[in-house]
Amino acid sequence: xxxxxxxxLCILFTCTLVASKSNNRxxxxxxxxxHGLGDTAFGSINSVIKQVKKExxxxxxxxxxxxxxxxxxxFLGSYFNNMNDKLEEICENxxxxxxxxxGFTLIGFSQGGQFSRALVQRCDVKVLNLITLGAxxxxxxGLPRCTSExxxxxxxxxxxxxxGFYTERIQKSFVPAQYWHDMMNYTNYxxxxxxxAEINNEVEVKEIYxxxxxxxxxxxxxxFESDTIVDPIESEHFGFFEYGDLxxxxxxxxxxxxxxxxxxxRKLDETKRLIRINLPGDHLQMPREWFKNEIxxxxxxxxxN
Numbered sequence: 001x002x003x004x005x006x007x008x009l010c011i012l013f014t015c016t017l018v019a020s021k022s023n024n025r026x027x028x029x030x031x032x033x034x035h036g037l038g039d040t041a042f043g044s045i046n047s048v049i050k051q052v053k054k055e056x057x058x059x060x061x062x063x064x065x066x067x068x069x070x071x072x073x074x075f076l077g078s079y080f081n082n083m084n085d086k087l088e089e090i091c092e093n094x095x096x097x098x099x100x101x102x103g104f105t106l107i108g109f110s111q112g113g114q115f116s117r118a119l120v121q122r123c124d125v126k127v128l129n130l131i132t133l134g135a136x137x138x139x140x141x142g143l144p145r146c147t148s149e150x151x152x153x154x155x156x157x158x159x160x161x162x163x164g165f166y167t168e169r170i171q172k173s174f175v176p177a178q179y180w181h182d183m184m185n186y187t188n189y190x191x192x193x194x195x196x197a198e199i200n201n202e203v204e205v206k207e208i209y210x211x212x213x214x215x216x217x218x219x220x221x222x223x224f225e226s227d228t229i230v231d232p233i234e235s236e237h238f239g240f241f242e243y244g245d246l247x248x249x250x251x252x253x254x255x256x257x258x259x260x261x262x263x264x265x266r267k268l269d270e271t272k273r274l275i276r277i278n279l280p281g282d283h284l285q286m287p288r289e290w291f292k293n294e295i296x297x298x299x300x301x302x303x304x305n
Contacts, residue, residue, distance in 0.1 A: 031106075043071070136230055136235045171194045234251065
């Protein structure tokens with residue numbers, strides 16, 4: 001009787017273990033998304049969330065960062081915010097989310113990309129993979145195109161642009177101003193940029209920024225080859241204009257940022273964890289099949305509890 005009982009227990013244990021492993025195959029790590037300028041967590045990004053759930057399963061935890069409490073506030077918040085303060089608030093919310101304690105994938109769309117990277121560098125949370133789509137990692141030297149010239153937001157941004165992006169008030173309230181990169185005057189940029197110069201370790205090198213960025217499993221940057229929104233397009237891969245020359249682009253590898261490894265990007269690159277992808281098409285124009293194969297299957301599906 002005892003051998004039979006032991007055999008039965010072993011079979012039961014084995015079956016339970018197999019079932020547990022089978023269930024774990026679908027217990028994917030959470031995904032957090034950060035939308036871009038003029039979008040909302042209730043808008044187009046919602047279709048991306050649905051696709052992730054459809055391709056994997058409905059039980060995967062997927063959430064979107066809010067810039068406001070309602071859809072209208074979220075929309076306005078993508079234009080008007082002090083992002084240094086906002087990112088502190090977002091960081092606290094991420095740390096309180098129990099679903100994220102064992103790590104998650106962070107995906108940033110357009111300006112949400114550089115803000116997602118700032119969260120990795122500034123916030124003590126466990127980000128496994130950082131994916132940025134059309135982000136402006138070196139900032140912009142050209143105002144993002146408005147979808148409608150008659151929209152009141154576009155009229156306001158035109159006025160703010162004319163007033164100057166580096167005034168104290170605009171730096172602390174108008175979001176695109178906070179990643180404006182004056183390529184004609186480096187001193188002006190370093191002195192007056194209150195966000196993009198700081199997170200790129202150009203003002204001073206903060207070792208914690210390097211440590212947290214190089215702790216990523218992968219840092220994936222997607223550049224849209226025919227982008228009409230981001231100027232210069234190469235900012236999506238950490239490239240930028242040469243100072244004083246609108247015709248010459250300095251690639252990441254040729255930049256001071258890379259050569260001095262001020263952010264840890266060279267270390268990520270040398271360990272094959274900095275992934276640069278070129279995608280044909282305009283800003284955020286991603287075929288669903290491409291997103292499934294290159295993003296979901298490669299960097300979300302592979303993260304299992």
